[in-house]
Amino acid sequence: MKIQIADLEFEQLLSYEALQTRIKQLAKQLNKDYENKTPMFVGVLNGCFLFMADLVKEIKIPCEVAFTKLSSYHGGISTTRRIRDDLDLTVNIEGRHIVLVEDIVDTGNTLDYLVAKLKKRKPASIIVCAMLVKPDALEYEIKELKHIGFEIENEFVVGYGLDYMELGRNLKGVYKRVVS
Ligand code: IMP
Numbered sequence: 001m002k003i004q005i006a007d008l009e010f011e012q013l014l015s016y017e018a019l020q021t022r023i024k025q026l027a028k029q030l031n032k033d034y035e036n037k038t039p040m041f042v043g044v045l046n047g048c049f050l051f052m053a054d055l056v057k058e059i060k061i062p063c064e065v066a067f068t069k070l071s072s073y074h075g076g077i078s079t080t081r082r083i084r085d086d087l088d089l090t091v092n093i094e095g096r097h098i099v100l101v102e103d104i105v106d107t108g109n110t111l112d113y114l115v116a117k118l119k120k121r122k123p124a125s126i127i128v129c130a131m132l133v134k135p136d137a138l139e140y141e142i143k144e145l146k147h148i149g150f151e152i153e154n155e156f157v158v159g160y161g162l163d164y165m166e167l168g169r170n171l172k173g174v175y176k177r178v179v180s
Contacts, residue, residue, distance in 0.1 A: 002178060005168045008077075010158060010175035014150060019131075019160060019173065020054065022149045026129060027058030029147065030099065038062045039097045042089065044114065045069040046169065047103030050161040051131045051149075055101060066091050072110050077156045077164065077177070083113050098123045100144070102130040103161050108140035115144050132157065132174070152176075 002011050030039070038061070043052040045067050056065055069087035072080055098118065105111055111128060118126060129147040136154040158164045159171030168175070 003171075003175060005158060005164050008156075008164060009178040009180070010168075011178050012173050013152065013157060013176040014160075014174040016160075016172040019149070023051070023054050024058055026147050026149060027055055030055075030129070031058075031060050034063070034097060034099070035061055037097045038064065039099050040064040040066055040091070040093065041099050041101050042093075042118075043067045043101045044103070044110070045087065046071075047161045047163070048101050048131075049169075051103060052101045055129070064091075068114070070110055070114060081107075081109055083110055089118070093118060093121050093123045095122070095124050098126040100126065100128045102128055104132040104134070104157070105130045105142075105145065106134050106137050108138050108142050108145075111142055111145070112140040115142065131160070132162075155179075 002009050041052065041056055041063060056063065066089055068089045071084045071086060072082065102111060115126060126144055127146040128142065128144050130145060131149040133148045133151050134154045135151050156177040157174050158168035159173055159175045161169055163169045
């Protein structure tokens with residue numbers, strides 16, 4: 001079934017159930033890796049909000065949750081490369097084990113910038129857990145990118161936190177653009 005968001009058409013790529021199944025697997029690994037480490041999950045807003053909520057509900061070890069906000073798409077369907085630092089982390093991460101929670105990694109420009117910025121604050125460790133990655137679009141080698149929900153084609157997607165012109169974030173699944 002196709003859905004319309006503003007001027008574009010989309011069809012389902014990943015169902016809510018598929019997302020939840022994968023999130024449980026990711027959380028299982030994180031529960032094991034971070035036992036006795038009290039990790040800090042740092043979400044990159046806005047897109048991460050549903051993924052972060054579902055992921056941390058499956059975390060069974062003591063953990064903290066914090067957010068930062070960056071933007072680079074500014075409403076369209078391709079990155080502008082200009083990263084806007086909208087909200088910095090307000091917590092001290094020195095000596096902490098950081099798990100960056102990202103919605104989607106496209107060129108990797110945003111993540112490369114953020115990882116470099118946070119590393120200067122001397123965390124004990126830092127890794128990235130991204131719900132979606134577009135391997136064919138990736139232009140940076142980001143060795144911290146350890147956990148990936150799904151690798152997808154180089155196509156524009158919305159839903160489950162991701163937007164098109166700020167619309168569609170509330171969709172339960174992930175939808176890809178129908179190019180006719
Ligand atoms: P990158 O810096 O090119 O990796 O882009 C990362 C950011 O662009 C993500 O955090 C999203 O906010 C946005 N983005 C990338 N691809 C998509 C997409 O397919 N749909 C919606 N937003 C996207």
